[in-house]
Amino acid sequence: MAELKADVLVLGAGMVGVSAALHLQKQGRDVILVDRNEDAGDETSYGNAGIIECASVFPLMFPRDPKLIFQYALNRSPNSLYRISELPEFLPWLLRYYLASTPARAMQSAMAEWPLIQRSLVEHEALISEAGVPELLRRSGWLKLYRSQDSLAAAVRDAERVKQYGVPSEILDNKAITAREPNLTGDFAGAVYWPTPGFIADPGALAKAYAALFVRKGGRFVVGDARTLTQESGGWRVNGASAREVVAALGPWSDLVFRPLGYSIPLGVKRGYHLHLKASGNAVLNHPVLDSDLGYLIAPMNRGIRLTTGVEFAHRDAPPRPIQVERALPRARALFPLGEPVDAQPWMGARPCLPDMLPVIGKAPRHPGLWFDFGHQHHGLTLGPVTGRLLSEMMTGTTPFTDPGPYSVERFG
Template sequence: MKADVVVLGAGIVGVSIALHLQAKGRDVVLLDRREPGLETSFGNAGLIERSSVIPYAFPRDIRLLLSYALNRRTDVSYQPLFLPQIATWLARYWWHSSPKRLAQATAHMLPMIERSVLEHDELAQAAGITHLFRRTGWIECLRSQRWLTRAVADAERLESYGLRYRILDQQGLAAHEPHLKPIMAGAIHWLDPVTVSDPGAVVRGYAALFVKRGGRLLRGDALTLRQCENTWKTSTDAGLLQTNNAVIALGPWSVDVLKPLGYRIPMAVKRGYHQHFRVNERSMLTHPVVDVEHGFVLSPMTNGIRLTTGVELAPRDAHASPVQLDKARAKAAQMISLGEPVEANPWMGARPCLPDMLPVIGPAFRHRGLWMAFGHAHHGFTLGPVTGRLIADLMTGEDTGFDATPYRLQRYGSL
């Protein structure tokens, strides 16, 4: 078989890349070992985070760092034996999180964040899945007055980005979400973000659009990718595939394909969990709500209320641990009367993260026809469609509309 491009990975990033290249007249094969949207794209909180213009940085507050060191918090947990393995990465993450470097990362990410909702809108309309999207924003809840004061100050600093929000006191929060228990000092209602009721269904809808437009969706192992002279060959369930270009959009598994090709990617993963709980007359929500102090999200989803955890630092492929989800569930029960779990076992996934908080998007510097699009950390679902357009513009030599060089792997030198 032959094609112009093979896109390795059928998550939100890979599917979006395939659609945008297809729209530019390229013959595209989308390859994955599973059905579209069953890995990292499946397990998020369903937020298209238009208001999250500041990347998630390493904390610099010494008191907060000490509390993390005790490993008793809900928002971040770690496996102690794993820390020495990522100590260098954590040090680089901390270094890049200085105020000056964080400001640079914010400026680099802003053009993509600003386009995130518009790019999703375009694909959702074409795919006929706009019913999965909600335009009611999401709500940050603060338990203490101290945290609320800090959140309000942070929101005011973001006004220069043109973001819309409302400050809610206890009564205002109760009016928006009457089933929340009255334990919050107040909240910030962010109005610009869009949320979805089923992230996996969104990815499947985009993939169905790709197939409807003539694209080929195949099963296969990305680890079989090989360069043969000026082409790339990949084994699929339908036979050997030969293409001129290959795009690595495998999220946390991208490093597995690139390492044999000589690339050393400074990536770590932040694992996370989710579980659905049945909706009852005391647990209905109309917005996703975030417990800022404890780092989890409660989102109304098709399958119930989805509880999504914060960050677990552990090996990507290690067995799931119940610790973080159990802590988050206990804190969530203080907020709302959760029903019974829908699934017997929680879902676990891994967010691919680079220490400078920027994704890798652009051409490989050692191999002709090899492209990269991964490392979106907490914003993969948000930035999938805009990444698809950016890669398609770069591959076809068209104007990207903003400077894409900060995303290239070369920023780390000749790894």
């Protein structure tokens, strides 16, 4: 078989990789998209809450409240889970996460990410229109429910805090919650409604639609193994494809590229699970709904009501342990009338995270032609298109729409 040649190889066909490939294509580059799967969006990008979180000014940092930290340490938080036997493996990363979450450093991360968050929905809207899949985007916003007065008061303070950045919200009492979601049942202190985020009813289908657009515009999508990446005179090679430049956009598997090349990047993973269920009778869910105090979310996906969990700290490739799904399911059934599962078993995925909750975007300092685009933490769906645009501007010498400095790999030494 004749070798495929291009200007750029993009490794990884999740939301981040597909978006980078599309934007490089828009800049006139001939691109080959490489993934181990035959279809785009079948890994991390398949399983998420479906929210394009353009209202998320402040990233999810390590808590500073001693009571919360104690709760996490005792494995009593509904938002996280870990095994004591695996603690030595991820404790060093957690320590870096904690140190990066001081108020000053957390604000620094928030302001660095804000230019990306601001443009996230706009960039998606452009690609959705071009891909011809407007039905996948719903402008419903989402709800965060609170069951205690203390947690509601903290949420109200956060909502007031983000208003200075032009992000609107609405505080709901029980009557207003029922007006928006008549089929919810529970004893709530209140809720915060975030109207501006978009909702994708099938995140995996959106990644596939973007990949189909890439192919329609002349791009090539091939099955290949990123572990075969080799540097050669004049460029890079993966399996039977070669190019002058290569982009590592492999999410939680990006270490398969950077580690053999000698880069020490503190990439961690936060695993998560989801399960689709039917709605009972004529019950309808109008928005994604986060049951904040109980640590799960339900979202009205095309496949059914998607129940998603909090974070599991574990090795990326460890066998699935859907304990959080089992714990959340009776709580979710008490909140909303759920029927039988649609899935045979819960899905598991891994979110790629850096300790400062910022992605790595930019060139590798010691290998000409190697570029990084990974570590989008809880915002892979949200940030894929906007970081793809930024990366393409950097790679083609176009003036970047925002300063890429905060996302440089050199920040880790």
